[in-house]
Amino acid sequence: MAKRTAKRAPRRTDGLSREVIVQAAIDLLDEGGVSALTLRALTIRLSTGYGAVYHHVTDKNDLLAAAADDVIARVLSGAVVGADPPEALRGVALGLFDAIDAHPWVGAELSRQPWRPALLDFYESVGRLLHALAVPERARFDAAGALVNYVLGVAAQNAAQNAARTGRRPARDPDQGPDRDTDRDTDRDPDQGPDRDTDRDTDRGPDQETGRADFLAGVAEQWSELDPGRYPFVHEAATRLREHDDRDQFLAGVDIFLAGIATLRRP
Amino acid sequence: MAKRTAKRAPRRTDGLSREVIVQAAIDLLDEGGVSALTLRALTIRLSTGYGAVYHHVTDKNDLLAAAADDVIARVLSGAVVGADPPEALRGVALGLFDAIDAHPWVGAELSRQPWRPALLDFYESVGRLLHALAVPERARFDAAGALVNYVLGVAAQNAAQNAARTGRRPARDPDQGPDRDTDRDTDRDPDQGPDRDTDRDTDRGPDQETGRADFLAGVAEQWSELDPGRYPFVHEAATRLREHDDRDQFLAGVDIFLAGIATLRRP
DNA sequence: CCCAAGATTGGATCGTCAATCCAAAACGCT
DNA sequence: AGCGTTTTGGATTGACGATCCAATCTTGGG
Numbered sequence: 001m002a003k004r005t006a007k008r009a010p011r012r013t014d015g016l017s018r019e020v021i022v023q024a025a026i027d028l029l030d031e032g033g034v035s036a037l038t039l040r041a042l043t044i045r046l047s048t049g050y051g052a053v054y055h056h057v058t059d060k061n062d063l064l065a066a067a068a069d070d071v072i073a074r075v076l077s078g079a080v081v082g083a084d085p086p087e088a089l090r091g092v093a094l095g096l097f098d099a100i101d102a103h104p105w106v107g108a109e110l111s112r113q114p115w116r117p118a119l120l121d122f123y124e125s126v127g128r129l130l131h132a133l134a135v136p137e138r139a140r141f142d143a144a145g146a147l148v149n150y151v152l153g154v155a156a157q158n159a160a161q162n163a164a165r166t167g168r169r170p171a172r173d174p175d176q177g178p179d180r181d182t183d184r185d186t187d188r189d190p191d192q193g194p195d196r197d198t199d200r201d202t203d204r205g206p207d208q209e210t211g212r213a214d215f216l217a218g219v220a221e222q223w224s225e226l227d228p229g230r231y232p233f234v235h236e237a238a239t240r241l242r243e244h245d246d247r248d249q250f251l252a253g254v255d256i257f258l259a260g261i262a263t264l265r266r267p
Numbered sequence: 268m269a270k271r272t273a274k275r276a277p278r279r280t281d282g283l284s285r286e287v288i289v290q291a292a293i294d295l296l297d298e299g300g301v302s303a304l305t306l307r308a309l310t311i312r313l314s315t316g317y318g319a320v321y322h323h324v325t326d327k328n329d330l331l332a333a334a335a336d337d338v339i340a341r342v343l344s345g346a347v348v349g350a351d352p353p354e355a356l357r358g359v360a361l362g363l364f365d366a367i368d369a370h371p372w373v374g375a376e377l378s379r380q381p382w383r384p385a386l387l388d389f390y391e392s393v394g395r396l397l398h399a400l401a402v403p404e405r406a407r408f409d410a411a412g413a414l415v416n417y418v419l420g421v422a423a424q425n426a427a428q429n430a431a432r433t434g435r436r437p438a439r440d441p442d443q444g445p446d447r448d449t450d451r452d453t454d455r456d457p458d459q460g461p462d463r464d465t466d467r468d469t470d471r472g473p474d475q476e477t478g479r480a481d482f483l484a485g486v487a488e489q490w491s492e493l494d495p496g497r498y499p500f501v502h503e504a505a506t507r508l509r510e511h512d513d514r515d516q517f518l519a520g521v522d523i524f525l526a527g528i529a530t531l532r533r534p
Numbered sequence: 535c536c537c538a539a540g541a542t543t544g545g546a547t548c549g550t551c552a553a554t555c556c557a558a559a560a561c562g563c564t
Numbered sequence: 565a566g567c568g569t570t571t572t573g574g575a576t577t578g579a580c581g582a583t584c585c586a587a588t589c590t591t592g593g594g
């Protein structure tokens with residue numbers, strides 16, 4: 001076989017740096033979700049090779065973490081100030097929520113590593129505001145943890161679903177239509193050929209906005225078909241689900257939280 | 268190469284069924300986390316081939332979802348009855364928390380698909396208990412959603428961390444030996460210097476129980492080294508962190524929630 | 535200006551994985 | 565027994581993360 005020295009492309013002149021790589025990774029992630037961040041895609045986008053990338057980055061995990069830190073750092077810089085504590089808490093929580101909503105992949109990443117330095121400022125803000133709310137020290141720790149967990153949990157879940165809906169995959173998960181093998185056990189139906197295409201690469205919905213509505217409508221449809229005797233609450237909730245808004249419901253949850261926290265005050 | 272008809276192993280006689288496969292998958296998942304569920308491992312454990320598995324299961328996602336459904340179905344069957352509503356809510360939440368704690372991989376899976384039928388009973392229980400608490404219909408929907416999100420969020424995060432600590436991987440992460448050249452730094456990061464090794468995968472403790480404590484101690488160590496002027500709350504929280512217990516803090520969060528929900532009552 | 539040591543880069547290569555494919559083996563029915 | 569159908573085993577494909585090494589640039593000492 002021909003000498004493996006087969007005339008390689010000339011070396012780039014513009015410096016490749018960790019920042020450049022991380023930014024390219026963020027772009028890929030924003031465009032196509034976690035599954036779009038592959039070493040191959042990165043090397044193509046940067047028109048470089050594997051070695052160059054790995055020279056600046058230890059790992060794919062390193063890259064993902066760096067990208068998440070980067071996004072969060074930018075977001076948290078725009079802090080909410082001057083409002084009364086409850087309002088400020090809402091603002092901080094919403095800030096993180098919106099950030100993760102805008103970059104769904106960040107949610108999954110942060111959920112996996114909630115003690116990353118990038119979140120320190122978030123903890124700190126929450127803790128201070130709780131202090132301002134006269135929550136005693138011991139309870140403050142629990143309350144802050146719970147609130148952070150709530151925000152990250154909700155955001156991560158919305159992210160996972162948004163990602164799934166738009167054809168991006170949080171990790172795996174091929175979109176999957178509204179219904180599906182609820183019938184498993186016994187003996188899977190003899191063919192299931194017809195869906196089978198839901199599988200692979202997903203048809204990404206015609207539109208992201210209407211896609212979300214369609215998805216919710218599908219779930220609501222299923223829920224409303226449940227036996228009202230056996231599932232009275234879920235059956236009823238189906239109607240709410242149709243008019244449901246992620247952000248509103250998130251805020252409602254935060255408010256419940258704040259109301260609960262208010263009971264912890266020690267004057 | 269010998270004719271590809273190279274004498275294949277005799278066909279098994281005990282029937283291979285979807286149940287058997289799912290159960291084997293659960294075993295693998297419980298033993299080694301998500302990363303341990305590979306088609307290879309599955310075929311080896313079942314001493315069968317790829318074709319056989321894919322004949323009963325459409326996808327790896329399908330398999331994972333089925334496994335999660337299975338575990339949850341078993342857990343939720345042991346419902347809490349007879350207690351007063353708040354106590355029952357605590358019981359339901361704890362039940363799900365403990366289940367996910369025992370099977371960390373379920374947390375990640377459910378977080379990604381919170382509307383799976385397996386969770387219907389959970390929603391239903393929560394909704395009914397909220398009804399018993401005299402929460403008006405509209406608020407009930409928000410409250411139930413928030414509570415479910417909280418439980419799933421916390422459980423998923425604990426799961427992710429437990430998984431990371433014990434060497435199981437929540438999603439990616441190539442196992443990789445304990446140490447490694449994290450020093451690939453070159454320049455970058457004048458800030459956030461002290462951590463940087465929190466980065467990757469932390470030293471996994473020798474033992475699962477003490478491992479958790481070590482991990483928390485490590486984070487507490489970092490936090491306590493922060494500038495108390497810049498991060499008063501986090502710095503102070505470090506001491507709490509050392510004596511922190513996941514389950515207790517989870518319950519504290521649930522209680523805050525319940526206190527907040529109590530303010531929604533309409534008599 | 536020149537050249538060697540080191541830093542940086544490109545891409546071939548390896549091992550693993552999910553998924554597909556097809557023929558062999560067992561089964562079921564007459 | 566004979567034949568179509570279901571079930572099974574395993575080779576194969578293609579994508580990925582990671583590693584490796586030679587080619588290429590940069591730097592600084594002379």
